Amino acid sequence: MPEPNVVSWTSVISGFNDTGQPQTALSMFQQMHEDEYVAPNEFTFASVFKACSALAESRIGKSIHARLEMSGRRSNTVVSSSLLDMYGKCNDVETARRVFDSMIGCGRNVVSWTSMITAYAQNARGHEAIELFRTFNADTTTLDRPNQFMLASVISACSSLGRLQWGKVAHGVVTHGGYETNHVVATSLLDMYAKCGSLSCAEKIFLTICRHSVISYTSMIMAKAKHGLGEAALQLFDEMVAKRIRPNYVTLLAVLHACSHSGLVTEGLGYLNSMVEKYGVVPDPRHYTCVVDMLGRFGRVDEAYALAKTIEVGGEQGALLWGALLSAGRLHGRVDIVGEASKRLIESNQQVTSAYVALSNAYAVAGGWEDSESLRLEMRRGGNVKERACSWIEIKDSVYAFHAGDLSCDESGEIVRFIKDLEKRMKERGHRGSSSMITSSSVFVDVDEEAKEEIVSLHCERLALAFGLIHLPEGSTIRIMNNLRMCRDCHEAFKLISGIVEREIVVRDVNRFHCFKDGSCTCRDFW
C-alpha cells in the first residue's frame, strides 16, 4: 500500500495479535508511529494494549498509555477496558483498579467489570474478586448480568480460595444462566470442585463435557493427581492420547505431578525422558522442578540435587526449582542440601525471606544454634519479615483457620494429640519422613472461639452479599427467604445467612438465585 491508513495499520496489528505474534504487533505500532500523517484511533489502542497484555509488558504499555491520555481517546469503554486488562495481566492491580475507578463516568459494562474481577482473580486476590462480583450484582446502574466470561473468572476465584460453598452458589448462577455447556465455564467448575476437595463433583462435570479438549483432560488429570490417584491420572492420560488429543506442556506437568504425589518415581522419570519423542513436548524448567520435587519426596535427594544443578534457570522459575530442592532437603534432614538450595534461592533474588527461614531452621535442627541465630539477625537487619502462613478449610458451615507456629489457642491440646496420633500411624505404615509435623515449622492450630465466630460471620455476610442472588421481589428482606423451599445445598449456603437475618438485608435485585419459588432447584440433581 502506498499510503496505508489507520484501518490498514490496525488490521495488521490485530492480525499479528490473532496469530500469536504480539511482539510483531508492537513493532508494527512503532512503525505506524513513525508515519506522522496517521494517528492511532480507539481500535488501534485497544489492539496494542492487547499485545502488551500478551507480553506482560507494562513498561511499553505505560508509555502507550501516556500517548492515549494525550490523544483524548481514554473515554472509550473498549480502550479503557483493554488498558485495565493490560495492567492486570502485568500484575499491576493497583493501576488496573485506578483505571477501573476512572471509568465510572464513561460507562462501564460487563467487560470492564470482568476485566477487573479477573485482574484480582489472577493476582491471588480472590476475596476482592468476589467482593467486586457482589458489587456488580448490586449495581443498579447497569442492566448487564454476569455472563460466561465473568462466571469463569469468579469460579476461578472460588477455587483459589478453596471455598466450596461459594463455588456451588456460583455453579447455581451458571445453571440459572444456561452457561453450563460453555467449555471454559465447565473447565473452571471442574477445577473448582477438585480444588475445593470434591473429586466426585469434578468428575461429574468432566462427564458432562461432550467435546473434550486438552484443557479439560489436563484439568481432570490434575484433579486426580491432587487427590492422590496417580494411577487413575495416568490411565486418563493414556485415554486422552488414545483419543488423539495432543498433550501440551501443562498436561505433562500434570502427569509428572501425578507421579510425584503417588510415589511413581520410575514412571515419572520415564515420562520426563520420553516426552519429546513420544508427545513432542520439550521439557522446560517447570517439568524439571516437578521431577526434582518427585525425587526429593521419595528420598532420592542427591539425584534431585544432581538434576537441579543441570538446569540453568534464574528468576522466579529458578526460585521454584531450588525451593523444591529445599523442601526435599528439609523433609529428609539434609542440612547440606538445604544450605546449597538456600544459597541458590537467595541468589535468585526471589522469596529470599523463606530461604533464610528454611536455612535458619535447618541449622537449628542440626544443632547449629549460633548459625541459626546469626542468620535471623541478618534477616532482621535486611528488613526481611516472613509473612505468617495461614491455611483454612471449610467444614459444613464453618471456616476454620490455622496459623503456623501458634499453639496458644489449642488449650485442650486436642489438635496436638490428634497430629501425634496421625504421625504414629504414619510411622507404623512405614512413612519415612524424618521430621515431625509438630517440630517442623507447620503446627496447625485452630483459632479461638471468638475469632472463629468473627471469621464465620464475616464469610456469611460475604456469602449473602457477594452472591445476592435471591429470587425475590425487589424490596424483600432475607427473612422471607425462609418461606422458600430450597434444595439441601442451597439451603446449606443460605443457612449461614440466618445469623444476620436480624439486620434485614434488603434484596436489591431479583432473579439471581438458582432456587426458584416453586421449590424446584436446578442444581438439586447435580449435587
Place this chain on the structure above:
DNA sequence: ATAGGGTTAG
C-alpha cells in the same frame, strides 16, 4: 474495513 473480558501447574 480495524477494537476489549474467561479455563488447565507450582
